[in-house]
Amino acid sequence: MESLVNLLLRDSALFQGLGYGLTAALVMFVCGFIVVNFFGLMAGVYIFLERKVAGWTNSRRGPNRVGPYGLIQFVADGVKLLLKEDVIPDQADRPFFRFAPYPVLLGTVLSFVVAPFGPKLIIGDLNLGLFYLLATGSFTVIGLIMAGWASHNKWSLLGGMRSAAQIVSYEIPNALAFLLVVLTAGTMSVQGIIGAQAGGIGRWFVFSSPFAFAAFFIYFISAVAEINRIPFDIPEAESELVSGYNVEYSAMRFAMFFAAEFGNIYVVSAAAVTCFLGGWQVPLTGGPEDLAGLGRAVGQFLAWPVLQVALLIGALACFFLTWRAGRGFALDLKRKLPRFTDRLVRVNSELGLLALLFGGTGLILALHWPLRPYLAGIYAFLFVYLVPFLVFFIKAMAVSFVILWWRWTLPRLRVDQLMGVAWKYLIPIGFFCLLGQAVWLILFRSPGTAG
Amino acid sequence: MGYLSNIYEAVSTVAVGMWITFKTAVAERKITIQYPSFDIEAGRLKDGDPAVAKSTGFFELVMGNNQDYRGPLRPRVAERYRGLLGYDEAKCIGCLLCARTCPIDVITVEGVKLEGRQGKAPVVFRVNYAKCMFCGLYVEACPTQAVFFTHHFEAAAFRFPDLVRDFIDPELGRQRLAQAEEAKKSKAKEEGEGQS
Numbered sequence: 001m002e003s004l005v006n007l008l009l010r011d012s013a014l015f016q017g018l019g020y021g022l023t024a025a026l027v028m029f030v031c032g033f034i035v036v037n038f039f040g041l042m043a044g045v046y047i048f049l050e051r052k053v054a055g056w057t058n059s060r061r062g063p064n065r066v067g068p069y070g071l072i073q074f075v076a077d078g079v080k081l082l083l084k085e086d087v088i089p090d091q092a093d094r095p096f097f098r099f100a101p102y103p104v105l106l107g108t109v110l111s112f113v114v115a116p117f118g119p120k121l122i123i124g125d126l127n128l129g130l131f132y133l134l135a136t137g138s139f140t141v142i143g144l145i146m147a148g149w150a151s152h153n154k155w156s157l158l159g160g161m162r163s164a165a166q167i168v169s170y171e172i173p174n175a176l177a178f179l180l181v182v183l184t185a186g187t188m189s190v191q192g193i194i195g196a197q198a199g200g201i202g203r204w205f206v207f208s209s210p211f212a213f214a215a216f217f218i219y220f221i222s223a224v225a226e227i228n229r230i231p232f233d234i235p236e237a238e239s240e241l242v243s244g245y246n247v248e249y250s251a252m253r254f255a256m257f258f259a260a261e262f263g264n265i266y267v268v269s270a271a272a273v274t275c276f277l278g279g280w281q282v283p284l285t286g287g288p289e290d291l292a293g294l295g296r297a298v299g300q301f302l303a304w305p306v307l308q309v310a311l312l313i314g315a316l317a318c319f320f321l322t323w324r325a326g327r328g329f330a331l332d333l334k335r336k337l338p339r340f341t342d343r344l345v346r347v348n349s350e351l352g353l354l355a356l357l358f359g360g361t362g363l364i365l366a367l368h369w370p371l372r373p374y375l376a377g378i379y380a381f382l383f384v385y386l387v388p389f390l391v392f393f394i395k396a397m398a399v400s401f402v403i404l405w406w407r408w409t410l411p412r413l414r415v416d417q418l419m420g421v422a423w424k425y426l427i428p429i430g431f432f433c434l435l436g437q438a439v440w441l442i443l444f445r446s447p448g449t450a451g
Numbered sequence: 452m453g454y455l456s457n458i459y460e461a462v463s464t465v466a467v468g469m470w471i472t473f474k475t476a477v478a479e480r481k482i483t484i485q486y487p488s489f490d491i492e493a494g495r496l497k498d499g500d501p502a503v504a505k506s507t508g509f510f511e512l513v514m515g516n517n518q519d520y521r522g523p524l525r526p527r528v529a530e531r532y533r534g535l536l537g538y539d540e541a542k543c544i545g546c547l548l549c550a551r552t553c554p555i556d557v558i559t560v561e562g563v564k565l566e567g568r569q570g571k572a573p574v575v576f577r578v579n580y581a582k583c584m585f586c587g588l589y590v591e592a593c594p595t596q597a598v599f600f601t602h603h604f605e606a607a608a609f610r611f612p613d614l615v616r617d618f619i620d621p622e623l624g625r626q627r628l629a630q631a632e633e634a635k636k637s638k639a640k641e642e643g644e645g646q647s
């Protein structure tokens with residue numbers, strides 16, 4: 001973000017007129033807007049995926065009535081929650097009750113500041129990145145206890161207390177795993193850590209040493225515990241506490257807890273990917289400089305006349321499929337139009353979605369022809385910005401899929417078991433790994449060279 | 452060694468559990484019945500619904516759309532299930548016993564005397580499902596077994612008046628009323644002729 005502000009001030013007369021403060025504020029606002037929306041969208045995506053995974057593991061289908069494959073079910077749910085009455089219990093501590101969702105949401109959204117999206121795409125590459133991440137992670141617990149206390153409900157209070165105990169316990173193994181990463185990378189900056197993992201899968205921290213390998217699992221388990229998900233979800237154990245700290249919440253305040261909970265999945269997976277799985281480093285390539293060269297090479301390769309013809313044929317095939325799917329969609333629409341008011345009738349929107357997808361692909365393939373003199377530049381740009389983002393995103397989704405998968409696989413831990421896992425297993429092993437990694441670094445790497 | 456074996460146990464059991472759920476998610480046949488779009492009694496999908504449309508390939512395969520439960524549901528309804536009310540018009544004698552037995556006046560019956568029919572011929576037989584609690588008293592009360600329980604249970608409606616069900620076609624009712632009127636008139640005429 002800082003570099004963007006400097007860039008704007010240097011190159012644009014308009015922003016020079018505005019001055020540093022206003023430009024920075026504007027850039028901050030835009031970045032914040034983008035990230036908060038990304039957070040909201042990710043929460044929606046996770047809610048959708050969660051329900052789909054739940055369906056699949058239970059031999060069901062999951063949501064499939066709202067939109068194609070139920071894709072916009074979460075929008076319908078969100079609208080429903082927006083329109084509901086915001087009930088505040090009579091005996092509740094009103095100001096705290098109303099304030100409690102904000103720290104929870106804030107703790108999650110603030111974490112996105114250090115979430116890397118690509119080599120240059122990050123809001124703030126703080127030199128205390130991981131430390132900041134830990135701090136915002138524990139910010140949530142304030143809101144949870146506040147919600148539990150202010151609700152004036154014994155289940156809420158128990159849930160809040162449990163979540164406090166749990167998050168405080170699991171902070172320690174979490175921090176130990178982070179410490180190991182910091183020790184290996186020699187920096188706390190998120191981009192610095194990712195930069196230290198450049199150069200192929202073998203350089204990813206998870207595979208760099210046996211201790212880091214163990215630390216990855218310590219981090220993953222404690223992170224799952226910290227975002228209160230099964231098997232560590234005793235703060236909202238449905239069978240014991242109804243729903244824990246958010247029993248009394250309804251409407252938008254409940255939606256905030258809910259969104260924070262699901263947004264946290266992305267934060268945690270992004271942190272795991274950043275610290276252990278190479279961040280946005282594309283497998284089998286070096287750093288971002290390599291990517292630009294690779295992109296240029298791919299662009300030049302695609303500009304080759306034979307391939308251009310092949311691409312055009314591919315585009316034609318895509319347009320043919322677009323026509324087929326679009327025609328099917330139109331026919332379906334026409335057939336159902338007379339009965340449109342019947343609420344049981346639903347248009348086959350899957351076909352429409354397929355038409356859009358094929359049409360988009362065909363358009364992109366066809367655009368290679370008029371753009372062939374610029375392909376090298378375009379592909380270099382894509383490989384520097386888009387490909388790392390996609391790689392990061394795919395890695396993060398893979399990690400979060402395991403989190404979702406666990407939820408529908410494992411039973412809930414008892415309170416004593418939960419504490420036992422943290423204090424008897426994760427923390428001693430974490431310390432052992434930290435020491436082991438230090439020794440490993442002394443033995444196998446010359447001092448002073450980070451990464 | 453309890454410490455290490457605990458760790459081993461945890462890892463291996465989690466792995467087994469994950470494998471089981473993965474297998475279920477990928478390979479198991481879906482047991483969902485796409486209820487409103489699926490005609491339970493016919494055991495097939497209703498027309499005009501998306502599930503009827505042909506498979507759209509890759510996505511359908513991934514999302515497992517082609518593996519739903521498709522069989523009929525009827526045999527699973529118990530023999531003595533108290534479903535919606537059934538009515539056999541031919542047996543009804545219009546005695547009004549059912550309407551009188553009903554504790555909440557769900558049933559409206561009207562009958563007229565017709566030539567060549569035992570008892571009265573029903574003109575109106577109306578059940579208001581909005582009020583009905585399916586107590587079954589009317590079934591016991593009926594002397595001719597004209598009313599009985601069926602195995603149907605899909606009575607949900609979007610509008611209140613849709614829950615009121617007329618078992619006798621209004622047209623037939625009107626015809627019968629007219630017939631009865633006719634018969635009454637001709638009878639009165641005969642009587643009048645006899646007197647004079």
